[in-house]
Amino acid sequence: MPLFFIQSLAILQKDLKIEWRTRERLGAMAFFAFLVVLIFNFAFEPASPIVKTAAPGIFWIATVFAGLLGLSRSFAIEKQNDCLMGLRLTPADPGAIFLGKMLGNAIAMLILAALILPVLVVFLNVEIAPALPRLILPILFGTLGFAAVGTLFSAMSLNTRLREALLPMLTLPMLVPALLAAIESFRAVLAGHPLSKIADWLVLGGAFVALFVAACLLLFECVLED
Amino acid sequence: MHRRPYILPFVFGMLALIGLAIAPYLVFVYAGIEKEMGLAQKIFYYHVSSAFAMYIGFSLCFVFSIRYLWKRDKRCDLWAACSAEVGLLFCSLVLLTGPIWAKPVWGAWWVWDAQLTLTLVLWLIFVAYFMLRTHIEDPVQNARFRAVLGIVGFLNVPFIHYATKLWRTHHPEVVRGEEIGLPPDMKTAFFFCVLTFFMLFFALLFKRVSVEKARDELESLKAEMRA
Amino acid sequence: MQHLEYMTAAYILIWVAILLYFLSLSKREKAIWKELRELRAALTKDNTP
Amino acid sequence: MDGLGLNTLHSPLMITSAIVIRNLTHRFGHFAALQDIDLVVPKGQTFALFGPNGAGKTTLLRLIAALTRPSSGEIWVCGDNARRDPKMIRKNIGFISHHTMLYDDLTARENLAFYGCMYGLQNLDARVEEVLGAVGLTDRQRDRVRDFSRGMKQRLAIARSILHQPSILLLDEPFTGLDTAAQSMLSNLLIALKAEERTVFLVTHDFAKGLALADRFGILLRGQLIREASTKEVDESELRTQINSRL
Numbered sequence: 001m002p003l004f005f006i007q008s009l010a011i012l013q014k015d016l017k018i019e020w021r022t023r024e025r026l027g028a029m030a031f032f033a034f035l036v037v038l039i040f041n042f043a044f045e046p047a048s049p050i051v052k053t054a055a056p057g058i059f060w061i062a063t064v065f066a067g068l069l070g071l072s073r074s075f076a077i078e079k080q081n082d083c084l085m086g087l088r089l090t091p092a093d094p095g096a097i098f099l100g101k102m103l104g105n106a107i108a109m110l111i112l113a114a115l116i117l118p119v120l121v122v123f124l125n126v127e128i129a130p131a132l133p134r135l136i137l138p139i140l141f142g143t144l145g146f147a148a149v150g151t152l153f154s155a156m157s158l159n160t161r162l163r164e165a166l167l168p169m170l171t172l173p174m175l176v177p178a179l180l181a182a183i184e185s186f187r188a189v190l191a192g193h194p195l196s197k198i199a200d201w202l203v204l205g206g207a208f209v210a211l212f213v214a215a216c217l218l219l220f221e222c223v224l225e226d
Numbered sequence: 227m228h229r230r231p232y233i234l235p236f237v238f239g240m241l242a243l244i245g246l247a248i249a250p251y252l253v254f255v256y257a258g259i260e261k262e263m264g265l266a267q268k269i270f271y272y273h274v275s276s277a278f279a280m281y282i283g284f285s286l287c288f289v290f291s292i293r294y295l296w297k298r299d300k301r302c303d304l305w306a307a308c309s310a311e312v313g314l315l316f317c318s319l320v321l322l323t324g325p326i327w328a329k330p331v332w333g334a335w336w337v338w339d340a341q342l343t344l345t346l347v348l349w350l351i352f353v354a355y356f357m358l359r360t361h362i363e364d365p366v367q368n369a370r371f372r373a374v375l376g377i378v379g380f381l382n383v384p385f386i387h388y389a390t391k392l393w394r395t396h397h398p399e400v401v402r403g404e405e406i407g408l409p410p411d412m413k414t415a416f417f418f419c420v421l422t423f424f425m426l427f428f429a430l431l432f433k434r435v436s437v438e439k440a441r442d443e444l445e446s447l448k449a450e451m452r453a
Numbered sequence: 454m455q456h457l458e459y460m461t462a463a464y465i466l467i468w469v470a471i472l473l474y475f476l477s478l479s480k481r482e483k484a485i486w487k488e489l490r491e492l493r494a495a496l497t498k499d500n501t502p
Numbered sequence: 503m504d505g506l507g508l509n510t511l512h513s514p515l516m517i518t519s520a521i522v523i524r525n526l527t528h529r530f531g532h533f534a535a536l537q538d539i540d541l542v543v544p545k546g547q548t549f550a551l552f553g554p555n556g557a558g559k560t561t562l563l564r565l566i567a568a569l570t571r572p573s574s575g576e577i578w579v580c581g582d583n584a585r586r587d588p589k590m591i592r593k594n595i596g597f598i599s600h601h602t603m604l605y606d607d608l609t610a611r612e613n614l615a616f617y618g619c620m621y622g623l624q625n626l627d628a629r630v631e632e633v634l635g636a637v638g639l640t641d642r643q644r645d646r647v648r649d650f651s652r653g654m655k656q657r658l659a660i661a662r663s664i665l666h667q668p669s670i671l672l673l674d675e676p677f678t679g680l681d682t683a684a685q686s687m688l689s690n691l692l693i694a695l696k697a698e699e700r701t702v703f704l705v706t707h708d709f710a711k712g713l714a715l716a717d718r719f720g721i722l723l724r725g726q727l728i729r730e731a732s733t734k735e736v737d738e739s740e741l742r743t744q745i746n747s748r749l
Binding site: 003082089 | 593617
């Protein structure tokens with residue numbers, strides 16, 4: 001395996017190990033997502049049909065906002081003891097650093113999504129089980145797109161004042177196409193449509209991921225350097 | 227002292243002024259009144275021209291941002307930031323005139339049509355661009371991060387465009403297709419407006435750049451005095 | 454004359470916005486030039502004696 | 503420039519020098535942190551850089567480590583240009599600063615294995631074992647760094663910096679905050695590195711330690727290198743008065 005991937009895997013493995021030992025990030029994210037779903041429930045009349053049509057939106061809002069919470073932690077680990085400088089002192093490709101970090105964030109988001117789905121079933125009374133296999137692709141593209149954009153901007157907002165506020169302001173507008181694709185395909189799948197019906201959205205989601213991963217692999221060097 | 231930047235804004239400024247003087251005649255007198263939309267249709271001339279100016283601004287920002295990351299030349303960053311700012315001005319104009327056009331024609335202030343949604347998202351991205359500008363202290367890092375945002379934001383345009391278009395197909399699309407089949411008098415007025423806004427854009431851009439250059443000179447002089 | 458008010462509003466808005474932007478640029482430029490001239494004058498005064 | 507033969511990699515100056523700095527100026531915005539620095543550090547020598555806080559010492563170190571791009575001027579480290587081949591330079595450089603650059607929630611061994619992987623080392627396990635032994639942490643290798651004392655963390659940081667056997671070691675105020683055991687370990691390490699013909703570039707405000715360890719020294723003041731000489735020519739009190747008179 002080329003060194004590039006060995007290095008990104010090393011970063012991914014390190015991040016997962018730290019996350020597993022501290023469990024602080026995922027715990028906070030999951031709790032926050034749970035709260036979002038809960039609050040949304042209060043926003044609608046109990047058992048109204050609106051809740052069902054809003055379910056895809058609620059799912060993604062919970063995932064994205066909880067994800068933003070986790071993203072700002074992602075580079076905070078590297079900031080402790082100035083580890084980021086240690087990483088930059090190694091000859092590792094900045095793209096490899098990006099890829100490792102991004103995959104770590106994506107995995108955290110996927111776990112989060114897996115935790116939110118049952119909450120959705122219980123609280124919003126949405127039938128998800130029959131659509132589950134077809135949901136994998138939309139969720140995968142949505143989280144990967146989010147992780148790519150989010151990792152780039154969380155590295156950027158690391159050194160800024162107003163860090164917590166700046167991250168969503170940068171990330172959310174950029175995410176519009178990916179979010180639209182994710183929500184719309186989620187909705188179509190829940191409504192019982194086959195994947196072929198949402199091919200357009202899937203292509204869009206996949207292309208978005210491809211573009212941002214490629215752009216970030218090239219541009220991450222400029223973000224890391226100082 | 228460079229001579230060129232002081233001539234260019236003047237030339238473009240004059241051309242823009244002449245254009246702005248003639249354009250109202252073409253728009254209000256020469257071009258006919260559209261039957262269904264009435265006078266509201268006349269908003270379209272400046273609305274669409276502003277959109278063109280906005281795209282010029284954001285694409286220039288994209289090009290200069292790439293060049294900045296490539297050459298690390300401070301001037302490229304200056305040009306990128308200035309084009310983004312003037313682009314954002316025209317972007318705001320598109321967003322303001324959009325609802326004024328939509329209300330009489332479609333009966334609602336805001337319609338989520340693809341083009342308007344795209345403009346809104348672009349506006350948000352470039353507002354974030356200026357947020358970034360004010361919130362990073364290290365000037366070199368500031369320039370680098372903005373360049374990355376300028377590049378990524380512009381690359382995102384086709385995606386946002388496609389996404390908003392797909393999203394709208396769920397509903398009966400509010401077509402602006404009429405624009406394509408404009409009668410000749412309207413076409414003349416329209417092209418003249420686009421040209422005028424083109425001049426206006428560059429006049430404002432050159433002016434903005436000269437302000438920024440003067441400010442830069444002032445800062446370096448101050449730094450020199452402190453040292 | 455259908456929708457005259459909308460058209461007027463839109464055009465006035467555009468003209469005013471561009472004019473204001475231009476004026477603010479000119480104002481800024483003037484202030485900067487003034488400060489630059491003062492600084493230069495101060496610098497040459499320091500150096501001559 | 504051509505007279506110095508800097509454009510050819512195989513010129514005598516390039517072969518015998520670890521660090522060559524020419525006309526280096528670095529600005530933050532309009533503030534010049536470093537101005538017209540010219541410096542050559544021959545291979546195998548220990549160089550000490552003195553200067554008060556804010557003189558630009560750390561900036562210079564970061565520029566040599568290719569962490570920062572210089573505004574103008576050139577830097578070569580082991581013949582590699584900092585602008586063109588930063589990756590090559592990073593392979594040749596070890597860096598110790600007052601930050602440990604270690605992950606608190608990984609064990610000592612995991613930290614070293616991770617960095618070793620990032621350097622693309624062969625025989626990683628053996629090398630990690632060896633380095634852990636060198637800093638006397640073999641029996642604590644499976645403990646998390648979070649539980650280490652400050653001195654142990656510093657020793658592990660030293661292990662991290664020499665893991666890839668760099669030919670040049672850059673040290674940024676290495677003695678501050680070290681306990682006596684770690685201090686003597688670091689001094690011994692520097693002497694051992696010298697025996698191995700490795701170059702050491704030391705930034706410190708501790709004149710006694712710097713002069714004792716280094717072959718040559720430089721004084722950086724307000725971004726300018728005001729003096730560069732052999733350590734045999736001066737003593738501590740002379741340096742102190744020179745710096746104080748210029749401040």
